[in-house]
Amino acid sequence: xxxxxxxxxxxxxxxxxxxxxxxxxxxxxxxxxxxxxxxxxxxxxxxxxxxxxxxxxxxxxxxxxxxxxxxxxxxxxxxxxxxxxxxxxxxxxxxxxxxxxxxxxxxxxxxxxxxxxxxxxxxxxxxxxxxxxxxxxxxxxxxxxxxxxxxxxxxxxxxxxxxxxxxxxxxxxxxxxxxxxxxxxxxxxxxxxxxxxxxxxxxxxxxxxxxxxxxxxxxxxxxxxxxxxxxxxxxxxxxxxxxxxxxxxxxxxxxxxxxxxxxxxxxxxxxxxxxxxxxxxxxxxxxxxxxxxxxxxxxxxxxxxxxxxxxxxxxxxxxxxxxxxxxxxxxxxxxxxxxxxxxxxxxxxxxxxxxxxxxxxxxxxxxxxxxxxxxxxxxxxxxxxxxxxxxxxxxxxxxxxxxxxxxxxxxxxxxxxxxxxxxxxxxxxxxxxxxxxxxxxxxxxxxxxxxxxxxxxxxxxxxxxxxxxxxxxxxxxxxxxxxxxxxxxxxxxxxxxxxxxxxxxxxxxxxxxxxxxxxxxxxxxxxxxxxxxxxxxxxxxxxxxxxxxxxxxxxxxxxxxxxxxxxxxxxxxxxxxxxxxxxxxxx
Numbered sequence: 001x002x003x004x005x006x007x008x009x010x011x012x013x014x015x016x017x018x019x020x021x022x023x024x025x026x027x028x029x030x031x032x033x034x035x036x037x038x039x040x041x042x043x044x045x046x047x048x049x050x051x052x053x054x055x056x057x058x059x060x061x062x063x064x065x066x067x068x069x070x071x072x073x074x075x076x077x078x079x080x081x082x083x084x085x086x087x088x089x090x091x092x093x094x095x096x097x098x099x100x101x102x103x104x105x106x107x108x109x110x111x112x113x114x115x116x117x118x119x120x121x122x123x124x125x126x127x128x129x130x131x132x133x134x135x136x137x138x139x140x141x142x143x144x145x146x147x148x149x150x151x152x153x154x155x156x157x158x159x160x161x162x163x164x165x166x167x168x169x170x171x172x173x174x175x176x177x178x179x180x181x182x183x184x185x186x187x188x189x190x191x192x193x194x195x196x197x198x199x200x201x202x203x204x205x206x207x208x209x210x211x212x213x214x215x216x217x218x219x220x221x222x223x224x225x226x227x228x229x230x231x232x233x234x235x236x237x238x239x240x241x242x243x244x245x246x247x248x249x250x251x252x253x254x255x256x257x258x259x260x261x262x263x264x265x266x267x268x269x270x271x272x273x274x275x276x277x278x279x280x281x282x283x284x285x286x287x288x289x290x291x292x293x294x295x296x297x298x299x300x301x302x303x304x305x306x307x308x309x310x311x312x313x314x315x316x317x318x319x320x321x322x323x324x325x326x327x328x329x330x331x332x333x334x335x336x337x338x339x340x341x342x343x344x345x346x347x348x349x350x351x352x353x354x355x356x357x358x359x360x361x362x363x364x365x366x367x368x369x370x371x372x373x374x375x376x377x378x379x380x381x382x383x384x385x386x387x388x389x390x391x392x393x394x395x396x397x398x399x400x401x402x403x404x405x406x407x408x409x410x411x412x413x414x415x416x417x418x419x420x421x422x423x424x425x426x427x428x429x430x431x432x433x434x435x436x437x438x439x440x441x442x443x444x445x446x447x448x449x450x451x452x453x454x455x456x457x458x459x460x461x462x463x464x465x466x467x468x469x470x471x472x473x474x475x476x477x478x479x480x481x482x483x484x485x486x487x488x489x490x491x492x493x494x495x496x497x498x499x500x501x502x503x504x505x506x507x508x509x510x511x512x513x514x515x516x517x518x519x520x521x522x523x524x525x526x527x528x529x530x531x532x533x534x535x536x537x538x539x540x541x542x543x544x545x546x547x548x549x550x551x552x553x554x555x556x557x558x559x560x561x562x563x564x565x566x567x568x569x570x571x572x573x574x575x576x577x578x579x580x581x582x583x584x585x586x587x
Contacts, residue, residue, distance in 0.1 A: 013316045020143060020319045023100045030099075034092025038152040040085035044078050046159030049294040051075065053167070057286030089148060097144025101136040107326060108132055114330040117396040118356055126208035131325055134204060135318040142315020149308045153301035160294040160301075167287040167294075171273050196247050200314075203241040210234050252307050259306045260299060267295055332398070333416040342422045343407050344372040344504040344535035346393065351402035353388055353558075362388040364558040365402070370551065372504075375536045377546035379576065380555035386539045389555070390507050393537070394420050424498035424534075426527075427509040428541075430490040432482030437467055438474035440482075440493055444501035453500060460529050461496035462522040463489070488523065495526045506536045543580050552576065 024031055051074065058067035108131060120128075164172040214230045274291060277283040283291075346369070353363040362385045370376040378386045391397050392404055395411060404411045411419055424444070432440050441457055442449040449457075454474065458464045466489055470476040482490040498506060508527065524545060540546040547566045554562035554569065554576045562574050569576035 013313070013320075016316050016320045016323065017142070017312070019323060020100075020139060020315070023103055024096055024143060026103075027096045027099050030092040030095040032092075034089050034096065034148070035151065037085040037088030037090075037092065038148070039155055041082055041089060041152055042155030042159045044082035044085065045156045045297060046163050046294075047078055048075070049160060049290055049297055050163045050166070051078075052290040052293045053284075053286035055286070056289045057284055089152065093144040093148045096147075097140040100143045101140045104136045104139060104322060105132055108136075108322060111326050111328070111330070115328055116331050116398075117391070119328060121356065124205070124209045126212045127205040130205055130208055131322055135322055138314045138318035139322070140315075141311045142319065146308050146311045146315065149304050149311075153305050156301050157298060157305075160298050163294045164291055167291045168274070168277060168283055171270050171277065171283075171291060192251055196244055196251070200241065200244045200248070203237060203244060206237045207234070207241060210237055248310055252310055255306050255309075256303050259302055270295060331395070331416065332412075335411075335413050335415045335419070337409055337414045337418075339406075339409075339414055339418040339422060342504050344370075344422075345405075345407050346370040346376075346505070346535060346537070347403075347405040347408075348389075348392075349403045349405070351389075351392065351399045351404060353385075353392065353397060353399050355388075355397075361400075361558050363392075363399070366555075366558070366560055367402075368551070368553055368560065368563065370535050370537065372535055373533055374550040375531060375538060375546075375548070377538045377540050377549035377552045378555060379540050379543060379546070379552060379579065381579075384555040385558040386555055387509060388558075390509060390537050390539060393505070393507065394423050394425075422503050423505045423507060424501040424503040424530075425507045425509070426491070426494050426498050426530075430482065430487075430494045432478050432485075432490055432493060434478070434480045436472075436475045436477055437470075437493060440478060441474075441496045441500055444497040449500055454496075457496040457500040458493075460499050461492045461526040463492035463496050463526075466492075491523050492526060495523065495530060499526075499530050504534055506531060506534045508536065508538045510539050510541045543576075543583055 051071065054067055055071060058064040059071065112128065112132075161172065210230075210233055214234060271292070274283055274288050278285070278288055348366050348368050351363055351366045352361060354361040366385075366389060368376065378389060380386055388397070392399055393411070395416060398412075406414065406419065406422070433443070437458075438451070438454050441454050445453075451474075455464065458467055458474070467473055467476070476484075478484055478490075478493070482493070485493070538546055538549065543566075546552060549566065552562075552564060552566060552569055553560050554574070556575060562569055562572060562576050564572070570580060571577075
């Protein structure tokens with residue numbers, strides 16, 4: 001079932017736009033160049049309409065040969081200046097727009113990397129990726145393209161109005177009566193744009209989410225004959241997006257046509273009034289032509305200013321979504337205790353945890369102690385709270401109550417970076433980056449590892465043989481999420497990464513499940529090496545792999561219901577013994 005997308009309309013568009021314009025600050029020099037270019041463009045438009053007066057009065061009426069010589073040169077020079085001004089404007093605004101996009105993307109990525117895990121539980125990955133990709137491009141239009149239209153066309157209108165006032169104050173004032181009507185239309189249209197654009201962005205997120213689900217699960221879709229069902233689900237969102245996009249275009253076309261009709265009405269009145277003034281001898285032919293040229297030149301500017309509302313509202317809506325993300329509080333890191341290398345004593349004291357969307361607690365008063373160098377195995381049925389327990393140690397989640405201590409110090413008093421530096425992790429779902437094998441192994445050491453140490457880690461993880469058999473060895477790309485490697489190979493790369501990290505605490509989350517016997521044997525040998533002299537928390541799928549654990553915790557519905565060694569728990573004939581018998585029978 002699709003998760004509903006709920007987005008509130010932007011509460012204060014003006015405040016959002018002001019904050020957005022704050023990102024232009026580092027590009028002031030380009031803004032100055034662009035504004036200077038816009039001013040020249042507007043002035044050139046005004047001067048050209050003014051030149052209509054001498055063109056008519058001096059060239060065609062008075063037939064002045066001097067004017068016939070200098071006027072073509074002036075027009076050529078005017079459009080040369082205007083061309084240079086246009087280039088300066090476009091270049092300056094491009095640098096501003098793309099610079100703002102780059103800054104926003106970097107800030108968004110930096111913020112995403114420090115947000116709490118609970119935030120990611122509430123957000124879909126496609127929606128988050130859209131905020132990094134599509135949304136900044138909408139903002140670029142609002143900060144560069146839209147600003148260019150607003151500033152250039154506003155200055156152009158001022159320049160043209162100035163020319164009109166120079167020719168006839170009475171006629172110009174008549175036209176200005178239509179100004180408030182046009183402003184009212186723009187305001188109404190702007191509110192409608194905001195509502196529709198918020199819905200469009202929601203539909204784009206749904207498109208990305210449903211599309212990613214279909215592509216990622218394409219084999220499952222084929223297996224269950226659900227291709228038509230997925231196509232219909234995607235098609236419903238496509239249809240909603242289409243309707244919204246059409247609404248935007250209809251709104252744009254209606255407002256543009258209405259503004260142009262009002263401008264045409266003003267033009268008709270001006271033609272009548274200008275004719276009356278001309279017949280009364282108060283308006284020359286050249287002044288009339290100049291006046292009419294300026295009036296006609298205003299129409300495209302009025303149309304662009306009306307239509308730019310859509311671009312601005314898309315940018316404001318996108319910016320609001322990004323600013324909400326940027327304003328989301330990061331993980332709490334109030335710790336002041338620095339730790340170079342921990343001994344590895346872990347203590348859970350009455351720890352409780354409930355996820356935001358869960359009805360029942362994930363952990364209910366869990367307590368245990370793992371001494372330095374000990375192996376503590378955590379077993380239980382699916383959903384018993386095993387993964388929740390180990391997620392608390394690196395503070396991916398904060399417990400609702402209780403205390404977790406490392407070497408006697410509550411972990412929330414330890415600097416977050418120092419705490420996580422003490423932990424290496426190998427999970428069932430191995431995370432590899434679309435890079436080389438060497439760089440994926442070196443990721444554990446923040447890319448500071450030498451080639452020799454990478455090779456040693458790969459050898460200790462039983463990975464060197466298959467790596468050397470690859471065409472490029474350690475420099476072989478692994479593909480997206482390690483798709484070019486088998487499951488066992490990916491797992492051994494992850495173990496090599498953990499070996500290279502050389503942390504005093506090791507967390508193994510079902511690291512050998514879903515593997516063939518040969519891969520499991522190799523990985524189990526590698527894990528035995530990496531577990532030496534480290535405090536290890538093992539979430540075990542196969543109980544045969546934890547027979548030599550120092551302590552086994554049996555979880556059920558978030559409670560530790562049994563604890564002891566493998567032999568002690570078998571002797572108790574409780575849940576552990578029952579799980580062991582079931583696996584032994586299956587094997």
